[in-house]
Amino acid sequence: MKLTKKNLEQRLDHVYDVIIVGGGAGGLSAALYLQRYLLSCLVIEKGRGRSFWMQDLRNYLGLPPDTPGRDLLQQGQEHVLSLGGDYLRGYVENVEDEGETFAVKVKVGKQDSIQPVFRSKYVIAASGVIDHLPSLPDMQNVFDYAGYNLHVCMICDGYEIANKRCGLFVNSEKAINTAFVLNWFTPYITVFTHGLAEVGKEMRQKLEDYGYPLIETPIQRFVGENHEMTGVELADGSTIPLETGLIAMGSHYYNEYLQGLDLEWKGGNLATDSMCRTSHPRLFAVGDLKEGINQVSIAVADGTLAATAIWKDIRRASPPRRWESNLIGAVMP
Amino acid sequence: MKLTKKNLEQRLDHVYDVIIVGGGAGGLSAALYLQRYLLSCLVIEKGRGRSFWMQDLRNYLGLPPDTPGRDLLQQGQEHVLSLGGDYLRGYVENVEDEGETFAVKVKVGKQDSIQPVFRSKYVIAASGVIDHLPSLPDMQNVFDYAGYNLHVCMICDGYEIANKRCGLFVNSEKAINTAFVLNWFTPYITVFTHGLAEVGKEMRQKLEDYGYPLIETPIQRFVGENHEMTGVELADGSTIPLETGLIAMGSHYYNEYLQGLDLEWKGGNLATDSMCRTSHPRLFAVGDLKEGINQVSIAVADGTLAATAIWKDIRRASPPRRWESNLIGAVMP
Numbered sequence: 026m027k028l029t030k031k032n033l034e035q036r037l038d039h040v041y042d043v044i045i046v047g048g049g050a051g052g053l054s055a056a057l058y059l060q061r062y063l064l065s066c067l068v069i070e071k072g073r074g075r076s077f078w079m080q081d082l083r084n085y086l087g088l089p090p091d092t093p094g095r096d097l098l099q100q101g102q103e104h105v106l107s108l109g110g111d112y113l114r115g116y117v118e119n120v121e122d123e124g125e126t127f128a129v130k131v132k133v134g135k136q137d138s139i140q141p142v143f144r145s146k147y148v149i150a151a152s153g154v155i156d157h158l159p160s161l162p163d164m165q166n167v168f169d170y171a172g173y174n175l176h177v178c179m180i181c182d183g184y185e186i187a188n189k190r191c192g193l194f195v196n197s198e199k200a201i202n203t204a205f206v207l208n209w210f211t212p213y214i215t216v217f218t219h220g221l222a223e224v225g226k227e228m229r230q231k232l233e234d235y236g237y238p239l240i241e242t243p244i245q246r247f248v249g250e251n252h253e254m255t256g257v258e259l260a261d262g263s264t265i266p267l268e269t270g271l272i273a274m275g276s277h278y279y280n281e282y283l284q285g286l287d288l289e290w291k292g293g294n295l296a297t298d299s300m301c302r303t304s305h306p307r308l309f310a311v312g313d314l315k316e317g318i319n320q321v322s323i324a325v326a327d328g329t330l331a332a333t334a335i336w337k338d339i340r341r342a343s344p345p346r347r348w349e350s351n352l353i354g355a356v357m358p
Numbered sequence: 359m360k361l362t363k364k365n366l367e368q369r370l371d372h373v374y375d376v377i378i379v380g381g382g383a384g385g386l387s388a389a390l391y392l393q394r395y396l397l398s399c400l401v402i403e404k405g406r407g408r409s410f411w412m413q414d415l416r417n418y419l420g421l422p423p424d425t426p427g428r429d430l431l432q433q434g435q436e437h438v439l440s441l442g443g444d445y446l447r448g449y450v451e452n453v454e455d456e457g458e459t460f461a462v463k464v465k466v467g468k469q470d471s472i473q474p475v476f477r478s479k480y481v482i483a484a485s486g487v488i489d490h491l492p493s494l495p496d497m498q499n500v501f502d503y504a505g506y507n508l509h510v511c512m513i514c515d516g517y518e519i520a521n522k523r524c525g526l527f528v529n530s531e532k533a534i535n536t537a538f539v540l541n542w543f544t545p546y547i548t549v550f551t552h553g554l555a556e557v558g559k560e561m562r563q564k565l566e567d568y569g570y571p572l573i574e575t576p577i578q579r580f581v582g583e584n585h586e587m588t589g590v591e592l593a594d595g596s597t598i599p600l601e602t603g604l605i606a607m608g609s610h611y612y613n614e615y616l617q618g619l620d621l622e623w624k625g626g627n628l629a630t631d632s633m634c635r636t637s638h639p640r641l642f643a644v645g646d647l648k649e650g651i652n653q654v655s656i657a658v659a660d661g662t663l664a665a666t667a668i669w670k671d672i673r674r675a676s677p678p679r680r681w682e683s684n685l686i687g688a689v690m691p
Contacts, residue, residue: 050419053419054419054655057417057419058417060517061416061417061516061517062516062517063516063517063520063542063543083394084390084391084394084662085420085658086383086386086387086390086430086433086434086437086658086661087418087420087421087425087429087430087433087434087658088420088421088433089433089437090437090440092420096420097419097420100419100420100421100422101419101420104419104422104423107423108517180666183394183395183396184393184394184395184396184441187396205678206673208678208679208680209395209396209669209673209676209679210396211679212679212680212681212682213681214681234680235678235680235681236680236681236682237681299632318662318663318666320659320662322387322655322658322659322661322662323662323663325418325419325420325655325658325659326653326656326658326659326660327659328419328655329417329651329653329655329656330651330656333513333651336542340539340542343542345538345541345568346541346542346544346545347541347545347567347568347569348545348546348547348568348569348570349545349569
């Protein structure tokens with residue numbers, strides 16, 4: 026059921042089999058598998074994650090390519106609720122390992138917020154990442170184009186960039202290397218550092234060799250209309266015409282609530298085994314939080330794997346169910 | 359484009375980047391990723407695979423649980439065609455490694471069939487499995503219920519079996535062990551060997567301890583109506599009432615066309631690395647052909663991984679694309 030400030034109290038002495046932090050593709054897939062394994066779970070979603078912002082899914086099998094990410098999330102949420110799963114809008118502040126259970130502290134509500142603590146045997150971390158965007162004087166100007174023809178994922182949207190004049194927006198010299206993969210899709214690349222990166226001699230030479238202009242002047246705003254970006258206006262007043270763009274400024278990982286646990290990390294990602302189990306045997310990580318490519322299809326499969334591994338654990342620890350009367354025709358409960 | 363006997367000739371001197379054997383969930387997902395990576399691919403589908411028979415998808419995020427498997431396949435086929443991928447109905451008879459390319463021999467058409475040979479740099483084996491069904495005098499009687507309430511996959515349909523009186527249909531003593539996992543969902547299990555399995559003393563004792571009747575008399579037919587199986591009529595004329603069933607008689611792997619290649623196997627499965635690459639560097643295996651759980655979500659992610667690995671290979675072997683004029687405002691082709 027959908028939990029709210031008003032009705033969540035009834036779940037405060039329940040120990041869920043699994044609490045899932047994050048109601049994106051990975052978390053929802055895990056939840057629907059868990060409910061179908063007859064386990065109880067609670068999905069806690071803070072809202073407005075990466076897939077929520079996707080205007081078109083494009084590469085997820087079974088849905089038309091113009092399906093918005095939020096439709097996938099809505100369908101998944103209904104699916105989980107129809108199977109008896111619990112769903113709560115809230116922000117997970119902390120996860121504490123109590124030995125047999127985890128205590129998950131959540132902030133619910135923006136005004137007069139409350140901080141209930143839910144408990145579960147297992148936790149699935151499915152809280153994902155959000156892409157860093159260029160910081161401009163008017164952020165609404167960025168939101169007007171990000172997710173439309175100002176892309177954040179080359180694997181998702183390289184196809185839409187093909188042979189177009191593309192701005193590559195970076196915040197470090199290292200990120201400029203994206204240009205030398207992006208050129209599979211288009212060679213008409215202009216690199217914008219927004220004044221954030223120190224670019225060495227070698228990289229400058231390489232860009233020159235490839236014919237990719239490097240613009241270090243800060244960006245004032247994106248120009249365009251109806252969510253179609255057509256160029257960049259710089260702080261010096263000049264304008265660079267573009268047909269599309271790719272932002273490669275890294276991501277923020279939503280993993281602060283895990284910082285009190287002693288987990289193995291690989292850079293910003295959680296290290297996991299082939300079933301998405303982290304170095305903590307009762308904590309799993311799915312989707313963009315773990316290593317690998319950040320794709321809806323991968324997150325959905327991760328949810329399947331984590332749920333299946335948890336089911337196996339719990340099933341093996343449970344007493345076997347016998348048919349108490351083996352007479353064929355016996356009355357069943 | 360859709361290839362047929364009439365138009366396929368125009369593709370016979372084309373070397374595809376990838377030929378995908380099998381147009382199920384894994385193959386179609388790979389194809390749509392490959393086309394979006396600007397690679398060329400041909401999907402060859404023999405028809406009537408495992409997902410085609412699924413009456414309800416139930417556990418694939420984003421689609422309502424009552425979506426038939428064939429709707430997923432239809433949507434995926436349209437998606438791939440819309441991206442410029444080729445699609446052919448045909449049966450792959452053989453794959454030969456020619457060094458730089460594979461030669462893929464296909465039988466097209468049931469009557470007056472032809473046997474064209476297509477070529478590609480890479481092959482993705484996505485031809486899946488099909489479940490063995492009990493062999494009864496009237497097979498139509500089996501098809502009337504298989505995929506409805508006579509299930510073939512516990513992970514997919516255990517939820518529908520919960521606390522129901524369930525027939526477990528096996529063809530070996532080993533397969534009887536399925537009962538001791540299935541009892542997570544229901545303890546009201548009757549095991550049917552259809553006269554195919556020799557059951558030892560120990561297993562008989564275990565079944566008795568659990569209270570699960572063992573029926574070794576061959577099955578005459580399933581009884582029921584409107585695709586709802588309500589019991590089994592045995593060869594001796596007696597009838598065992600049931601509410602649902604699970605067939606656990608193993609699967610046939612569609613992998614005959616690979617037998618001429620020297621590949622590493624793990625039982626019936628192809629051994630692969632984490633990107634679905636087999637022991638042959640240009641041959642990938644996705645979905646049910648490789649190790650792991652047989653689920654649509656896994657196959658779809660496998661397609662993503664295999665396509666991405668192939669793109670990386672081909673991209674790295676290609677000359678870099680420079681912007682030939684680096685003058686901002688230069689006319690683009």
